[in-house]
Amino acid sequence: MKGVFDKRRLIAWLLLVAITLLYPLIDHAADKNGTLTASTFLTVAAICLACVKLRVIFREFMEVRSAPALLCRITDLWVVLIASVLIATYLAGRAVA
Amino acid sequence: MTTTEMRLATEAAEPRRVPGQPDMWVFVLVEALIFTSYFCVYLFSRTQHEQAFLQSQSHLILWLGVLDTIVLLTSSWSVARCVQHSRAGRYREAKHAALLTTGLGLLFLVQKIFEWTALIHRGHTFTSSEFFQHFFFLTGMHCLHLLIGFFVLGLLYLQLADPRKRSQETVETCATYWHTVDFLWVLIFALLYVVR
Numbered sequence: 256m257k258g259v260f261d262k263r264r265l266i267a268w269l270l271l272v273a274i275t276l277l278y279p280l281i282d283h284a285a286d287k288n289g290t291l292t293a294s295t296f297l298t299v300a301a302i303c304l305a306c307v308k309l310r311v312i313f314r315e316f317m318e319v320r321s322a323p324a325l326l327c328r329i330t331d332l333w334v335v336l337i338a339s340v341l342i343a344t345y346l347a348g349r350a351v352a
Numbered sequence: 353m354t355t356t357e358m359r360l361a362t363e364a365a366e367p368r369r370v371p372g373q374p375d376m377w378v379f380v381l382v383e384a385l386i387f388t389s390y391f392c393v394y395l396f397s398r399t400q401h402e403q404a405f406l407q408s409q410s411h412l413i414l415w416l417g418v419l420d421t422i423v424l425l426t427s428s429w430s431v432a433r434c435v436q437h438s439r440a441g442r443y444r445e446a447k448h449a450a451l452l453t454t455g456l457g458l459l460f461l462v463q464k465i466f467e468w469t470a471l472i473h474r475g476h477t478f479t480s481s482e483f484f485q486h487f488f489f490l491t492g493m494h495c496l497h498l499l500i501g502f503f504v505l506g507l508l509y510l511q512l513a514d515p516r517k518r519s520q521e522t523v524e525t526c527a528t529y530w531h532t533v534d535f536l537w538v539l540i541f542a543l544l545y546v547v548r
Binding site for chain 2: 268271279290293294297308322326
């Protein structure tokens with residue numbers, strides 16, 4: 256069984272690294288001739304990707320996957336809460352700016 | 353029986369339990385909320401002074417942040433393996449994994465000091481702009497958590513090294529703390545280096 260669990264964690268790590276490497280790609284796509292420009296799409300995408308990584312860390316590395324259902328639900332709720340609050344703050348800030 | 357069937361059978365046979373001490377989980381969730389509150393302040397500030405933040409942010413090197421993130425993610429993977437080895441009674445391998453985690457944590461710290469030094473040499477300090485005030489505060493607070501993490505990893509190593517002190521619950525609690533250092537950085541990286 257050791258191999259199966261090792262493989263699962265290795266896949267989780269590869270997924271986390273792959274998501275991290277997506278950032279420069281989407282970041283470059285939002286640049287205009289090397290100048291940084293404000294982008295709601297990039298901001299929302301960055302926050303969502305970070306929260307996906309958060310969930311993978313919780314589930315696979317912090318072993319929430321095999322924890323009682325209550326902890327699974329609380330951590331999922333936390334991830335959704337963090338993503339929602341951050342995106343809402345950013346959008347509200349832009350609306351009143 | 354296929355590998356998947358074997359895994360499902362083992363999972364069904366194992367009782368579901370909270371990894372480490374429940375108190376540490378309360379700390380993890382509260383810590384995430386405290387940092388999120390600060391992230392909200394930062395995000396709101398940057399929307400009010402968009403151009404100034406973008407101008408300051410352009411002095412950061414995104415690839416350095418990517419490298420930092422990969423180093424910490426690898427350390428998280430390593431400490432997860434440490435827990436697994438310890439659970440299986442493979443204490444020698446568990447100690448190696450704990451040492452690798454510490455080494456990767458130190459590498460992250462060295463990279464951060466290098467980045468701070470380079471920024472300060474170019475005139476970007478805590479008081480030079482609002483963006484860098486947030487940058488140095490957030491990365492500084494994170495590094496404080498990292499330094500506490502080294503103490504926690506030392507405790508974890510001592511647990512593994514001494515057969516009289518070994519406690520799987522303490523090993524899992526220490527690992528949970530280290531994962532917290534990792535996931536906080538995942539959020540800080542996205543907000544400081546990528547968000548526009």
